[in-house]
Amino acid sequence: MSQNQNPNQETLSNLLQENRRFPPPADLAESANVKADAYEEAANDRLGFWAKQADRLTWSKRWDEVLDWSNPPFAKWFEGGELNVAYNCVDRHVEAGRGAKVAFHWEGEPGDGRTLTYADLQREVNKAANALLELGVRKGDRVAIYLPMIPELPISMLACARIGATHSVVFGGFSADALRTRIDDAQARLVITADGGYRRGKPSALKPTVDEAVERTPSIEHVLVVRRTGAEVAENPRDVWWNDLVERQSDQHTAEPMEAEHPLYILYTSGTTGNPKGILHTSGGYLTQVAYTHHAVFDLKPETDVYWCSADIGWVTGHSYIVYGPLANGATSVLYEGTPDTPHKGRWWEVIQKYGVTIFYTAPTAIRTCMKWGDDIPARFDLSSLRVLGSVGEPINPEAYVWYRENIGAGKTPVVDTWWQTETGAIMISPLPGVTAGKPGAAMRPLPGIVADVVDDQANSVPNGGGGFLVLKEPWPSMLRTIWGDDERYVKTYWSRFDGLYFAGDGAKKDEDGDLWLLGRVDDVMLVSGHNISTTEVESALVSHPKVAESAVVGATDPVTGQAIVAFVIPRGNAGEDVEGEEFAKELRDHVAKSLGPIAKPRQIMIVPELPKTRSGKIMRRLLRDVAENRGIGDVTTLADSTVMDLIAEKLPSAK
Ligand code: 6R9
Numbered sequence: 001m002s003q004n005q006n007p008n009q010e011t012l013s014n015l016l017q018e019n020r021r022f023p024p025p026a027d028l029a030e031s032a033n034v035k036a037d038a039y040e041e042a043a044n045d046r047l048g049f050w051a052k053q054a055d056r057l058t059w060s061k062r063w064d065e066v067l068d069w070s071n072p073p074f075a076k077w078f079e080g081g082e083l084n085v086a087y088n089c090v091d092r093h094v095e096a097g098r099g100a101k102v103a104f105h106w107e108g109e110p111g112d113g114r115t116l117t118y119a120d121l122q123r124e125v126n127k128a129a130n131a132l133l134e135l136g137v138r139k140g141d142r143v144a145i146y147l148p149m150i151p152e153l154p155i156s157m158l159a160c161a162r163i164g165a166t167h168s169v170v171f172g173g174f175s176a177d178a179l180r181t182r183i184d185d186a187q188a189r190l191v192i193t194a195d196g197g198y199r200r201g202k203p204s205a206l207k208p209t210v211d212e213a214v215e216r217t218p219s220i221e222h223v224l225v226v227r228r229t230g231a232e233v234a235e236n237p238r239d240v241w242w243n244d245l246v247e248r249q250s251d252q253h254t255a256e257p258m259e260a261e262h263p264l265y266i267l268y269t270s271g272t273t274g275n276p277k278g279i280l281h282t283s284g285g286y287l288t289q290v291a292y293t294h295h296a297v298f299d300l301k302p303e304t305d306v307y308w309c310s311a312d313i314g315w316v317t318g319h320s321y322i323v324y325g326p327l328a329n330g331a332t333s334v335l336y337e338g339t340p341d342t343p344h345k346g347r348w349w350e351v352i353q354k355y356g357v358t359i360f361y362t363a364p365t366a367i368r369t370c371m372k373w374g375d376d377i378p379a380r381f382d383l384s385s386l387r388v389l390g391s392v393g394e395p396i397n398p399e400a401y402v403w404y405r406e407n408i409g410a411g412k413t414p415v416v417d418t419w420w421q422t423e424t425g426a427i428m429i430s431p432l433p434g435v436t437a438g439k440p441g442a443a444m445r446p447l448p449g450i451v452a453d454v455v456d457d458q459a460n461s462v463p464n465g466g467g468g469f470l471v472l473k474e475p476w477p478s479m480l481r482t483i484w485g486d487d488e489r490y491v492k493t494y495w496s497r498f499d500g501l502y503f504a505g506d507g508a509k510k511d512e513d514g515d516l517w518l519l520g521r522v523d524d525v526m527l528v529s530g531h532n533i534s535t536t537e538v539e540s541a542l543v544s545h546p547k548v549a550e551s552a553v554v555g556a557t558d559p560v561t562g563q564a565i566v567a568f569v570i571p572r573g574n575a576g577e578d579v580e581g582e583e584f585a586k587e588l589r590d591h592v593a594k595s596l597g598p599i600a601k602p603r604q605i606m607i608v609p610e611l612p613k614t615r616s617g618k619i620m621r622r623l624l625r626d627v628a629e630n631r632g633i634g635d636v637t638t639l640a641d642s643t644v645m646d647l648i649a650e651k652l653p654s655a656k
Helices: 026-031 037-044 046-054 085-098 118-134 152-163 176-186 207-214 284-297 316-328 347-355 364-373 398-408 487-495 535-543 582-596 621-628 644-651
Strands: 065-071 074-079 102-107 113-117 142-146 166-169 190-194 196-199 202-205 222-226 239-241 263-269 277-282 306-309 332-336 359-362 388-392 415-418 452-455 467-472 502-510 516-521 526-528 531-533 548-558 562-571 604-607
Touching: 037 046, 046 065, 046 284, 074 284, 085 118, 085 152, 085 316, 102 118, 102 347, 113 118, 118 152, 142 152, 142 176, 152 166, 152 190, 152 263, 152 316, 166 176, 176 207, 176 263, 176 277, 190 207, 202 207, 207 222, 263 316, 277 284, 284 316, 306 316, 306 347, 316 332, 332 347, 364 398, 364 548, 388 398, 398 415, 398 535, 452 502, 467 516, 487 502, 516 535, 526 548, 526 562, 531 535, 535 548, 535 562, 535 582, 548 621, 562 582, 562 621, 582 604
Parallel strands: 102 332, 142 166, 142 190, 166 263, 190 222, 222 239, 306 332, 306 359, 359 388, 388 415, 562 604
Antiparallel strands: 065 074, 102 113, 196 202, 263 277, 452 467, 467 502, 502 516, 526 531, 548 562
């Protein structure tokens, strides 16, 4: 949608009023890893601050220069420095006498499990690294990884990092076609997969998808297959069983130092248009920022905390906050294979109770789903170990934030709403749990060392109370270095909208205190009678109605107002029978008008059983716009569940 290119349009509206504040608990504030002075320290000497954070890592060779920004927007961080990422995540903890500490409590969906200490992880990673070498994989080669959430996934990533191969993890649910284009784009030599994984109580096959994909990927020499479900698989000459090859390797391997800018991984992000973009992350700066932010934002105390991020590793959140950040910090984490409702809707809370999880990080979509299932489910479990809760992936609606804090966090844990992107590599804007008086729905402030702002069409900083485009004004250590194989697209996509600024593609507003509220992708902003209205605000208003569990809002072409607001609503489980009729729709329309003003009143409300989402839980508004504008439904290949659009079509005759 191009309405945002028009310099005469108003910037995003600032409709939402939210006055609740949640200051940190006194004991957390007292003992917090990072206190308020960090902001000032970083503001006074940003590069000095990041150099200090880089010292959390073990470098084989110290860097000559913290940042080389002589050829923007191509950054080099810690130029001249050398380190091995896998050594930093594993070996150094063993060498420091912490080999017996648990790295992962892995919980398989069927109820099986495995505990991996740092010493176990070291042996496993070494064996896998030796196996990759035996298969001919060398420094600089690309390896595709298409695995379920089993220990072999982080082990494979670390084995690549150890020998300097660049991994490209592809979501275990993507189609053969999606896998093939990603393998081709990166020219991967090897793909690591499994016979299958468990999802919703059933084995779900992976190997056949790989077989189909690699029929047409000439760069692939071998397929390394982990046995997970025991399902029968077709065997091809290029297949190698993990259980044969890796198991017979030596568990000794010496990690070699890599240059700070050595490519660590490529992760594909679909974007709204065009081919998926291969976002490239490198070693030293990336590991520095994921380690620092994991320490600062979650207040991780490695000796006592049990940390759990429920994301899939196939999403950047899993890369940075299941694998690299927590391991660099020597954390003990939970790694869970399955879905939150298998075998019952309390499974997550049962896992938290079982392992005494103290820090939990999940997505708003999951929180809203749990709200829909009802408060009584988490209430059956002992969640008193929790002390910090995190949210990522979308703006968190104030109602979901408060529900999360009250029902999961016993009304006392801070909730950190963390804004970042695949491209930023690590958290950029977030409260600090021991410092910030949180506002429900606000990501608050850029972290120490990060310079962000909200600007208007002309790149002028908007005053407090204003809205506009979120930009990053200075390079940061974990920034993407380019789009794999396409420097031009990198410059065009992120650095061309505003001269010298990184344009994130998100709308945001600054409240009267200067705190930041994220308003969703600017492509999703609606233009109603000349007003730019954010989908997020209208969705939050709908979710604040006691009978609404989830909602998605889109702008549909309207002859009178330009665009009109169309809302899709999932009622709460206990909302009763009367949620179908026109009366309920009117009640919701009035509720929005009352919360945000008459301009934000939806033209139409559609009651639906599900919403179309990507695998990281983001609503695919593009598909809902197709429904709202009575068009055929577009490309659904990145949907988490491709049957959702059929469910919606059954309900709404227009959605065919
Ligand atoms: C980490 C991740 C990035 C986009 C981003 C924004 C949205 C993520 C958010 C948030 C509001 C938050 N987003 N976190 N919006 N508040 N706390 O999600 O990466 O999958 O690349 O998505 O997600 O729109 O631009 P990625």
